[in-house]
Amino acid sequence: MRPKYSDNKNQTTLKEALMAMVEHYRLKGGLNQTRIEKIWDKTMGPSIAKHTTQIKLVKDKLFIDLNSASLKQELSYGKEKIIKILNEELGAEVVKKVFIK
Numbered sequence: 001m002r003p004k005y006s007d008n009k010n011q012t013t014l015k016e017a018l019m020a021m022v023e024h025y026r027l028k029g030g031l032n033q034t035r036i037e038k039i040w041d042k043t044m045g046p047s048i049a050k051h052t053t054q055i056k057l058v059k060d061k062l063f064i065d066l067n068s069a070s071l072k073q074e075l076s077y078g079k080e081k082i083i084k085i086l087n088e089e090l091g092a093e094v095v096k097k098v099f100i101k
Contacts, residue, residue, distance in 0.1 A: 030031050032094045033057045039089050048075070060096040062086070
């Protein structure tokens with residue numbers, strides 16, 4: 001006869017197991033990089049996305065490469081807003097600093 005699930009105290013949910021695996025294998029940085037790349041177009045809009053050549057997340061710093069000098073200038077004034085928008089979309093404080101080049 002199979003034991004009841006409620007009797008076994010060593011069980012975890014699938015979400016908990018996956019999160020433990022992500023932490024153990026240090027995959028969080030790569031997952032956050034991928035998530036930022038996916039939401040960049042939606043959160044920043046098509047005009048900014050069109051001029052973005054590369055987005056790189058290193059620890060809590062986001063490096064953005066743009067091919068438009070005027071857009072670089074404009075976005076450099078809104079770094080705090082970029083951080084706020086991305087962190088809200090990600091649901092956690094992933095980005096703490098933004099560097100635009």
